Amino acid sequence: MSEQTLRKTVAAAPAGRREAGKEERRRRIIHAAKEMIRETGSTGLSMRALAERAGVSLATPYNLFGSRGAVVLAVLEDVRDFRARFAEARTGDPVDHILAVVDLGVDYYLSDPAFYTTLWREVFAISGEVRSAIYNPRRDEFWLGLVEDIAAAGLLRDGIDPRQLLRQLDHQFRSVMLDWVAGDLCAISLGPTIKLGYALILCGAASERARAALEQRVAECQARLLEAEKRKARAD
Structure with missing residues (x-):
């Protein structure tokens, strides 16, 4: 393996882990949203309660999805x-x-x-x-x-x-x-x-x-x- 290839491999590893972590948090939020919709009978999710249920910070749902409505749409996209x-x-x-x-x-x-x-x-x-x-x-x-x-x-x-x-x-x-x-x-x-x-x-x-x-x-x-x-x- 050349030195240039090695550098690219080393640089890619942390980026890959970050993306995997982001995807895992995204899945947890979608799963939590589906549970809350089922339990409350409403799509009017509390983002604070959603973050707590998913075990993430309050900022994470906003960072990954942007809005409460986008979270609901992400649930529906899971087809x-x-x-x-x-x-x-x-x-x-x-x-x-x-x-x-x-x-x-x-x-x-x-x-x-x-x-x-x-x-x-x-x-x-x-x-x-x-x-x-x-x-x-x-x-x-x-x-x-x-x-x-x-x-x-x-x-x-x-x-x-x-x-x-x-x-x-x-x-x-x-x-x-x-x-x-x-x-x-x-x-x-x-x-x-x-x-x-x-x-x-x-x-x-x-x-x-x-x-x-x-x-x-x-x-x-x-x-x-x-x-x-x-x-x-x-x-x-």
Whole structure:
């Protein structure tokens, strides 16, 4: 190893440790923020309490994130697990694909309901950083791609605009999520209710050759929702 290379290696070591330490503090703050959101039912975090929970100085959250809102957005950006599970949900049929992604999203929300009901209450607050973080152009393009795959497979009637179709699917999704957040819909009915709505909307937009298959999906989704409602009734 040359002397110049050795100097670079020696200089890089402290910098590497500093970056690792910074990343560790960042992870601790995000973890603490998620715990506090879950416990308090609010995204209105106290930065002092957050720093204490994460075991860092009061200045550290500001230095690493800049603001309380940025901390909340950083929590929402932690989607690597969702992306990994989405990769496993890929299927050949574009309708099965979009319904599988619905299942994936619902599973994600139900894995931590106290946390996600809090975030969705913020979405329904009309304005704010949480709403814009969940409903953003990147998210819209992702879901539009799923709808365009259905159109490209010839499963939609001529004249059906994929963007308008996505908007109707979004309206249905949000109305169901509102019922869940309000406590009017139980957890076991959440996924089946969303999927039945999607199947009904897609069936209404289906081409002649795709209608029979989509009608079958409507029947399957309806049967699953009825079963979920029976299970809920037995549990009560």
